[in-house]
Amino acid sequence: MAAAGEVMPTCGGRWAVTVITALTLLAFSGHASAGDVDRGEALYDKHCKVCHSLIPEYHKEGPSLHGIYGKKAGTVPFFAKYVALKGADFVWDEAMLDKWLMDPKAFGRQSTKMTLAISDPQDRGDIVAYLKSMD
Ligand code: HEC
Structure with missing residues (x-):
């Protein structure tokens, strides 16, 4: 269980990075500044x-x-x-x-x-x- 406890935050972090990347891409594709x-x-x-x-x-x-x-x-x-x-x-x-x-x-x-x-x-x-x- 200790191992799972160590893995969880990493997963959460990766998930957040993926979401941020997706939002950044969306912002760029739909934005006038590009x-x-x-x-x-x-x-x-x-x-x-x-x-x-x-x-x-x-x-x-x-x-x-x-x-x-x-x-x-x-x-x-x-x-x-x-x-x-x-x-x-x-x-x-x-x-x-x-x-x-x-x-x-x-x-x-x-x-x-x-x-x-x-x-x-x-x-x-x-x-x-x-x-x-x-x-
Ligand atoms: C038929 C003539 C006409 C065309 C075509 C035209 N404009 Fe204008 N434009 C004007 C007039 C007249 C104003 C003044 C706006 C007012 O206060 O009524 C103006 C104002 C502006 C302003 C604001 C200027 C300021 O002093 O604040 C911008 C920016 C602008 N036009 C950009 C453009 C762009 C970019 C295009 C092409 C996509 C364009 N205009 C095409 C007539 C035109």
Whole structure:
């Protein structure tokens, strides 16, 4: 019985490690942070470039996205056309960018002119990874 007493904690430990590994894998496969920057760039060129530039203070229909990751939402200098993000009080991180790209129209109190929505979570994750890499 003494032997069993020694074995039990080891088994419990291994079981815990297995569960943690499984949870980590799940978290990575379903999370935006595992984005592919090159794929994100291609998607950005296809969907976002018409309305956004990455040049500081060069605005199109939407504001310049230069260094947007980590910036306070709705505060790009000299962009006067904010609607949904006017008076926003948060900083762009992965979760908020993901939420924004999923459905910009449903985001603020007033509907934005940003008319597209990216429904594929992998696409959103890759685009966010690209924006993050452009800091
Ligand atoms: C039809 C034009 C249009 C397209 C296409 C578009 N956007 Fe926008 N975007 C806007 C406008 C307009 C705003 C300002 C939002 C507001 O306050 O109404 C904006 C705001 C943003 C912001 C917040 C900027 C800030 O100053 O806080 C981010 C981030 C953003 N867009 C990312 C993207 C990405 C990534 C894509 C491509 C997947 C994209 N946009 C496609 C027009 C567009």
